[in-house]
Each structure stands twice: as structure tokens, then as C-alpha cells.
Amino acid sequence: MKEKGKIKLGISIGDFNGIGIEVALKTFEDPRMMDFCTPIIFASNKMITQQKSDLELGLHFNGIRDASQVVDGKINIVNVWKETPRVEFGQATEEAGKYAIKSLRAAVEALKNDKIDVLVTAPINKNNIQAEDFKFPGHTDFLAQELKGESLMFMVADSLRIGLLTDHIAVKNVAEAITPQLIRDKVQTMEKSLKMDFGIRRPKIALLGINPHSGDNGTIGEEDDKILKPVIQELFEAGTLVYGPYSADSFFGSNTHSNFDAILAAYHDQGLIPFKTLSFGKGVNYTAGLEKVRTSPDHGTAYEIAGKGQADESSFKEAVFSAIKIFKNRAEHLALNKNPLQKQKVKRAS
Ligand SMILES: NC(=O)C1=CN([C@@H]2O[C@H](COP(=O)(O)OP(=O)(O)OC[C@H]3O[C@@H](n4cnc5c(N)ncnc54)[C@H](O)[C@@H]3O)[C@@H](O)[C@H]2O)C=CC1
Numbered sequence: 001m002k003e004k005g006k007i008k009l010g011i012s013i014g015d016f017n018g019i020g021i022e023v024a025l026k027t028f029e030d031p032r033m034m035d036f037c038t039p040i041i042f043a044s045n046k047m048i049t050q051q052k053s054d055l056e057l058g059l060h061f062n063g064i065r066d067a068s069q070v071v072d073g074k075i076n077i078v079n080v081w082k083e084t085p086r087v088e089f090g091q092a093t094e095e096a097g098k099y100a101i102k103s104l105r106a107a108v109e110a111l112k113n114d115k116i117d118v119l120v121t122a123p124i125n126k127n128n129i130q131a132e133d134f135k136f137p138g139h140t141d142f143l144a145q146e147l148k149g150e151s152l153m154f155m156v157a158d159s160l161r162i163g164l165l166t167d168h169i170a171v172k173n174v175a176e177a178i179t180p181q182l183i184r185d186k187v188q189t190m191e192k193s194l195k196m197d198f199g200i201r202r203p204k205i206a207l208l209g210i211n212p213h214s215g216d217n218g219t220i221g222e223e224d225d226k227i228l229k230p231v232i233q234e235l236f237e238a239g240t241l242v243y244g245p246y247s248a249d250s251f252f253g254s255n256t257h258s259n260f261d262a263i264l265a266a267y268h269d270q271g272l273i274p275f276k277t278l279s280f281g282k283g284v285n286y287t288a289g290l291e292k293v294r295t296s297p298d299h300g301t302a303y304e305i306a307g308k309g310q311a312d313e314s315s316f317k318e319a320v321f322s323a324i325k326i327f328k329n330r331a332e333h334l335a336l337n338k339n340p341l342q343k344q345k346v347k348r349a350s
């Protein structure tokens, strides 16, 4: 468990033409946030200072060359670049994509080298980040390559937790991507995360069906009967409390979700539509299953309100709190399981 100093919380800026920097700065405008962590923004002092002035925020920064020079009690900015790229709020520019990746790569290097403890990423535009050396549909996929472990996109808001079997893939490829091994891997990653990151000892997991009405016994598609059901049974018999497949359409409306610690949705919108509808503004996107902790707000670049000072920072703030909480839960879980309580031999009085 971390004993000395505050948790070092790295922040990648995402798309600088969006609302990422704004929500990050507004989060740390509240000085009480510094009681929980030391923020380290990967960008350039000049850019962050400019956005701070545009937004008329009363913040002060500590510019550093490397994350090893972090000062507790300050908002640290690692100067990843010296030049002044052109900020065009609300525009999807190639330049913004390039610098989003520079910031992300620098932050991930610091995470891998233990210069920061956790990473919170501000939103990127999934289209303008594409480059010869960066061909990922999102942070989750990039981090899965950079860090050890099996990744799971896990959306969390209080006791509502929804993970995805398949995440950034086209709908036409969903059915064939859902294999027995993928289901086993995602359920196991989810179960482990619920225990280790959320402190739930015997988590209950629900799987949503792929087809309408989970296929209606094979009338509307066979995947639920032939792929999901046998794996759910196999995992249940092996001791995991996993149930389903449940018809996705009525699952949330009937409040069935509240009987479970987490829900595994078959594809992106099946999970994210109910999640964002039920929790918009306080939801967090957590990349579970990896050796390091990364969270992000549940929203995107919101170009239409960028640069106007209208962005709500609640979700970013939640992402900061979640990253800290998960980091602490994990450390506690590892410490407890490293030294399990020994059975005491008691001498009985004769
Ligand atoms: N983690 C990430 O990097 C994510 C990135 N994106 C990217 O963001 C871009 C835009 O995606 P959209 O689907 O339009 O979603 P979006 O979340 O950017 O916007 C959806 C709606 O919510 C509003 N909104 C979002 N965040 C807000 C906030 N903090 N305060 C007030 N209003 C807010 C927007 O103005 C818009 O009306 C896409 O390029 C997408 O790839 C989307 C989700 C996550």
C-alpha cells in the first residue's frame, strides 16, 4: 500500500479543440481536490495557461520537464512539447489528433515507469488520432497493448457497473467476435475486478443476450442458445456467480440490473445507452483488467460547447475519485492477500 506522499494522478489532455482541458482544470479549481491527489498534466505549460486564461480560472501551475520532478500540493504540468500548436475550438483538426497522442504516450510512459500512480484520460476524437504509428479505435485498445493484463471496458457509476464483451467494433462484426473464449475471459476479468478493485467478495454478474429476446429459443438467432448459455453454465458450475442470458430490452426498465453487481453487455451501444441514460454526468469509464489503473469521464470531445466555458466537469471529477479509490482498493486487496491471516495454534489448558 502507498504510504508516503499523495497519489500521483496523471492526466492526458485528449483533443485540445474539445472540452478535455476545461473539465480537467475546472476539477482542480476546487482546492480540496489537492487533498486527495497530486495532479500531473501531460501537455505544455503555455497551452494549459492559455486555456486557463480563456476560461478565467484562478489556477497556478508548476511547470516541469519530467514527471519525476512532481511537487505535491501543486498542479504540475509536464512540458511534453515546446511549440505552440493551433487551437481551433470545435474543429476536428489533424494537429489536435497528433498532440492528443503525444500527451497520451507521455502519460502512459510515466505510468509504466511508476512516475504516476494512476491515469485519467480526457476525451480524444477517435478519427483524428489515426496515424501511421497509431491505429487504435480508442484508449482502451491502446492501453491493452501497452500494459499487461486482459482489458475490459467497464462503465461505473455508484453500484451500476456495465462491462462490454465487444467494444469498439462495427455492429456487423459483433456476432462472430463473441466466442466462448472471449466470454470466459471477459467474465473472469470482470469478476476479478469486482473483487480486487471494488471490494465485492462474491460478485454476481448478469450477461445480456445478443439477439432480441435472447433469440426466443433459436427463433431469432442461435448465438444465445449455442454460445452464451453453455459458457454461462460452465462458468457457474466452476463457481462464478454468472447468470443469463437476459433479454436486453427489458432488463433495465424492469430494474433487474439492481440484483447484480455488474452486467456484461454484448456490444457497445447495448451497454452504453442504458448506462449513460441512467447516469449521465457522473459515470466513469474504467479500463479494468490491466496492471495499472486508468479512468476517464463518460463523455466525448463535445465540440459544440468547446471553448465556451459551458462544460460540466462532474464526470471528470468522478473519474479522478474512481481512479484514486480503485488504486487504494487494489493496494489493500494485494496487501491482504499477500499475508493471509495465519491460523493461530492455541494451547488448551489441561
Ligand atoms: N474516452 C474518450 O476518449 C471518448 C471519446 N469520444 C469521442 O468524442 C467525440 C464526440 O462524441 P459524441 O458521441 O458526440 O459524444 P459527446 O459526449 O462528446 O457529446 C454528446 C452530447 O453530450 C454533451 N456533453 C458531453 N460532455 C459534456 C459535458 N462535460 N458537459 C456538458 N455537455 C456535455 C455534448 O455537448 C453533446 O450534446 C467522438 O469523436 C468520439 O469518438 C466519445 C466518448 C468517449
Ligand SMILES: NCC(=O)COP(=O)(O)O
Residues within 6 Å of the ligand: 137, 138, 139, 140, 141, 272, 285, 296
Ligand atoms: N464510448 C466509450 C468510449 O468510446 C471510450 O473509449 P476509450 O477511448 O476509453 O477506449
